[in-house]
Amino acid sequence: MTVRVAVTGLGCVSGLGQGIAETWRRAVAGESAIVPFALPRGEDARASGPAAPVHTLDATAMEARFGARAMAQLDPLARFAVVAAHEALEDAGLIGDPVLAERTAILLGCGSGGNATFEAAYRRLYERHQAKVHPQTIPAAMASAPASQLSMLFGVRGPAMVLASACASSAHALGEAMHMIRAGRVEVAVAGGAEACLTLGSWVAWASLGAMAGDTCRPFSAGRQGLVLGEGAAVLVLEAWDRAVARGALIHGELVGYGATSDAAHLTVPDQAGIESAIRAAHRDACLASDAPVLISSHGTGTRLNDATEAAALRAVYGEALRASLVIATKSAHGHLIGGSGALEFVLGLKALATGVAPPILNHLTHDPACDLPLALKPTSIAYEHLVSNSFAFGGLNAVLIGRRA
Known part of the structure; x- marks a missing residue:
């Protein structure tokens, strides 16, 4: 850069x-x-x-x-x-x-x-x-x-x-x-x-x-x-x-990283490999190691298949280092804005970095083993330097942004 x-x-x-x-x-x-x-x-x-x-x-x-x-x-x-x-x-x-x-x-x-x-x-x-x-x-x-x-x-x-x-x-x-x-x-x-x-x-x-x-x-x-x-x-x-x-x-x-990939797989079913590739590409672009603790603003739609696939991709990319990070999912509060979601979620993620508080994931009932992630289920104090913001679309179109605290 x-x-x-x-x-x-x-x-x-x-x-x-x-x-x-x-x-x-x-x-x-x-x-x-x-x-x-x-x-x-x-x-x-x-x-x-x-x-x-x-x-x-x-x-x-x-x-x-x-x-x-x-x-x-x-x-x-x-x-x-x-x-x-x-x-x-x-x-x-x-x-x-x-x-x-x-x-x-x-x-x-x-x-x-x-x-x-x-x-x-x-x-x-x-x-x-x-x-x-x-x-x-x-x-x-x-x-x-x-x-x-x-x-x-x-x-x-x-x-x-x-x-x-x-x-x-x-x-x-x-x-x-x-x-x-x-x-x-x-x-x-x-x-x-x-x-x-x-x-x-x-x-x-x-x-x-x-x-x-x-x-x-x-x-x-x-x-x-x-x-x-x-x-x-x-x-x-x-x-x-x-x-x-x-x-x-x-x-x-600061906007420091961006990864974009296509699954080339299915029109509506997400592909874990494509998601992983986008996350890794964003980290390379940002010159940020994958074991760095980060705030992850997930795509988090609340659908059965998408959430499980995203969770599996996050575990594959970050491994044990994921436990030092935190996952938020703000669609639980503002709904899915489709084409506008990625920008709104990046804005809220930047605010979380700046204020030192992660907004809670709402409406969570109980743990799903397929979605084993470090979730912010209440407002949580944070001190992360970086935000990873995920957006995954029908047609297998993936975009991941990485922000940095000012």
């Missing part, structure tokens, strides 16, 4: 709340965003169950800066992303800085695009038999819309794109943004991810897959039934370390 990459801005929206302060307060206190949930068409039993929705979105700060039209006609996907990015850029002190126009990239992750907009269009076509849909359907629903909105609002003229790799999307976005800064292509990157999949069609599709829990999310617990859908966004500002130091920026942490 010739260029170090600092994290100088954090922003998020999730069922836990809007903003880093509220999200972290609730996560570390062991509070859950998972509630009984029914969609507006929820009289249909297929559209009700546990979920972690964003109940309200306060766009006051955005509208005060950019006007009331800044949030008009946006799918919830883009609304979540721009509110989180606004917080991150304000936190970094970069709004209006010339670097945004000259030497900044936008890389966001998203798994499925503007679900609400597409479904509204389909209702017009197939339920009401109308001849046309809203003229803004494509611009609002396209998966790249969040990146375009950020570019236009904040005047970012560098590379701007959305990466789609299902549940690993935002972790891939952060890793690739780190490499852009290391390579000298840009000095700053606005990176993270968003998802807004609590819609009827998305819900029924996930339920049909048989992956959703009927009760709640119980990562690594005996009796776990599946994942719980959430929604929201998390965005980080990454910056060349020397630039951040020179301008006196508050540095929240």
